[in-house]
């Protein structure tokens with residue numbers, strides 16, 4: 023992280039950024055708008071060619087596009103991408119080791135232009151601690167929205183994170199614990215998963231009644247709940263239970279992929295978010311279980327989007343080596359390649375993702391009064407999404423990072 027003297031001087035004062043283009047979350051403005059920043063907030067976006075007053079310090083980024091800071095709605099800051107033994111490692115590690123790694127990963131997101139992350143699975147509520155640290159010092163890292171340990175059945179998917187709970191009473195107690203701890207969202211493992219092959223991804227870990235009890239408990243406490251769900255039954259039950267989001271939404275059967283379009287219709291009617299965990303680096307391997315099914319799952323996401331499902335582009339960083347922290351732009355590019363327009367793909371990681379994370383009143387848009395979280399990329403990502411990989415500057419709560427690249 024580079025904080026040049028000029029960047030530091032920006033704190034608490036009014037300054038401005040100018041770039042050839044500004045994407046405000048909905049519309050691309052190509053008339054060299056001036057984004058005026060006051061402390062940690064966006065003050066105004068001026069679209070006149072009139073010279074700003076001489077007193078206003080303006081950083082001109084030239085042929086770049088300013089976008090809202092990206093929002094990755096599904097990460098695991100505690101996971102190490104290169105670890106081959108995630109389970110035992112995380113059980114045995116001391117907290118300082120895990121937190122140190124989480125901080126490093128959080129900064130990797132920030133450098134990629136991801137200014138908000140939602141952590142959907144930690145150990146010992148460490149993501150909440152990190153959230154509070156960054157909340158006290160907002161320039162130190164991205165905004166963290168945190169679930170704590172995901173709720174899972176005994177020895178179920180990701181049991182090693184410490185969130186085991188069984189039966190209706192057990193689930194209600196688990197939700198209550200998360201509410202007491204101050205979790206922003208409840209995460210529940212409705213089905214098995216790929217990295218803990220105890221229950222297969224297609225198999226349900228909880229009944230409809232159990233999922234409904236957990237959902238009711240979360241909502242009664244004013245908290246959203248999102249369900250990890252790969253299998254058709256688990257997805258259908260979670261949607262019927264009234265969860266706010268489905269993570270993965272893979273529709274994996276025992277030996278393939280089979281979307282249930284009635285369930286998809288129910289998602290559209292309920293406004294359920296679907297976290298499309300489509301981030302994969304171009305090189306490397308994916309687990310064999312998933313490899314043969316990805317194309318079909320991706321095509322299903324595109325159709326779900328066309329049918330009106332609120333698709334959220336997210337990474338699931340770092341469940342594997344092709345899902346690095348800070349890899350979100352690859353997911354946006356992938357959604358664009360599946361048939362979403364470039365604007366829709368960008369919205370899925372800005373405005374829509376901010377809604378899914380419950381921060382849409384402050385994040386995901388460039389608008390007066392919103393947090394000054396911005397990323398500047400070279401070129402025009404509305405023409406070519408690959409431009410997102412060429413980050414020129416990141417502004418987090420009004421603080422400029424990336425001054426080294428800019429030579430200021």
Ligand SMILES: [Zn+2]
Nearest residue numbers: 096142143338
């Ligand atoms: Zn995950």
